[in-house]
Amino acid sequence: MTVNRRQMLALLASATATRTGAQGFAGLGTTEDGFAMPERGTMLRFPADHGPHPEFRIEWWYLTANLRGPDGTQYGAQWTLFRSAQHPGEATGWTSPQIWMGHAAVTTPDAHHFAEKFARGGVGQAGARAAPFEAWIDDWRLHGPDLQTLRAEARGEAFSYALDLTAIGPLVLHGDSGYSVKSADGQASFYYSQPAYTVTGLLDLETPIPVTGQAWLDREWSSQPLAPDQTGWDWFSLSLDSGDRLMAFRLRGARGDFLSGTWISPLGETQSLLTKTFTLTPIERSEVAGRSIPTTWRLQLPNRALDVEVAAQNPQAWMGTSVAYWEGPVTAYGSHPGQGYLEMTGY
Numbered sequence: 001m002t003v004n005r006r007q008m009l010a011l012l013a014s015a016t017a018t019r020t021g022a023q024g025f026a027g028l029g030t031t032e033d034g035f036a037m038p039e040r041g042t043m044l045r046f047p048a049d050h051g052p053h054p055e056f057r058i059e060w061w062y063l064t065a066n067l068r069g070p071d072g073t074q075y076g077a078q079w080t081l082f083r084s085a086q087h088p089g090e091a092t093g094w095t096s097p098q099i100w101m102g103h104a105a106v107t108t109p110d111a112h113h114f115a116e117k118f119a120r121g122g123v124g125q126a127g128a129r130a131a132p133f134e135a136w137i138d139d140w141r142l143h144g145p146d147l148q149t150l151r152a153e154a155r156g157e158a159f160s161y162a163l164d165l166t167a168i169g170p171l172v173l174h175g176d177s178g179y180s181v182k183s184a185d186g187q188a189s190f191y192y193s194q195p196a197y198t199v200t201g202l203l204d205l206e207t208p209i210p211v212t213g214q215a216w217l218d219r220e221w222s223s224q225p226l227a228p229d230q231t232g233w234d235w236f237s238l239s240l241d242s243g244d245r246l247m248a249f250r251l252r253g254a255r256g257d258f259l260s261g262t263w264i265s266p267l268g269e270t271q272s273l274l275t276k277t278f279t280l281t282p283i284e285r286s287e288v289a290g291r292s293i294p295t296t297w298r299l300q301l302p303n304r305a306l307d308v309e310v311a312a313q314n315p316q317a318w319m320g321t322s323v324a325y326w327e328g329p330v331t332a333y334g335s336h337p338g339q340g341y342l343e344m345t346g347y
Helices: 005-015 022-026
Strands: 058-068 074-085 098-108 111-120 126-129 133-137 140-146 149-155 160-167 179-181 188-205 207-222 230-240 245-253 258-264 270-273 279-288 291-301 306-312 325-334 338-344
Touching (some): 058 160, 058 188, 058 338, 074 126, 074 149, 074 207, 074 325, 098 133, 098 149, 098 188, 098 325, 160 207, 188 230, 207 230, 279 306, 291 325, 291 338
Antiparallel strands (some): 058 207, 098 111, 160 188, 188 207, 245 258, 306 325, 325 338
16 A cells, blocks of 8 residues: 555644644644543653653654764754554554654755655554664664664755764653643643763765764653643753753743743753743744744743853754744853754744
8 A cells, every 4th residue: 555645644634643833733732532641650661661652642752963064064953753643552554543754854054954754653664662772764763772872864855864872961851750741731741851962973965074963862752742722832952061951941822831941960960940930032033934933042040040042053944844843953152152952833
């Protein structure tokens, strides 16, 4: 049986459960009977939780990397695999309810290249397993003996990359031991990261470019992680020159913004950040793909004396995928300089 792109998009629409445009993109604030829901107090288990959770409606494996070439040019690279389920339960072959989507991108100072893939679960074209770890869709792969040592590979029409990653710190559990609340109503996901990889590898942008840098891997799964009125989010991951790291997000909704985050020390110790403990303020916007997108932000965290301006390295880093969003590398200036990634949906 052959499924073309139009048919796969229809399947994805019916599943209403991918990741990146909040309600319009994924139905992340809608309910579906029969799926498991995150429960506070659940202990995450490794390596098992590196693999898929088909009892939940949606999940993703999300890697971002800040890279530098031999001449000092800065690049960004992204590798993401999404799983969404049309209905609870599992089956083999083409009757599997699991739908997979991959996004990959490379950002340069003056260009943004991206690619997208679709697959139906159950036929081996895409999937994930915990140990040895592997997540794949066609020839795009994120794999290694475990999450400590990985290789990321992807290609599109205008780019390819092969990156080797080595973790230099522990896994980080966000929220309450991995239970990450996303709204005042209590919607939540299970969410953890490996925020500290060193990277070496090769980008190919017409010519091969050896690169080095740092990377961040997010893992998240749920069945209804947003409230019905939430329409988009702004997500930051920052690796600061001090050795500290910061994850912060703002979920935009009709009843106001919901903020959360995690401060990560150089040793991997964490402090959860709540809505009233920090601020995320857009201070400059860019016209991107016919939209007004906030591409420079001010992030203030008073109890850490942090006050930084976070600016896109390329304001035109638009992911023109089936449902579009902004995503690209950023630089932090001010009290705590550093680099990281920003993802913005629902604009």
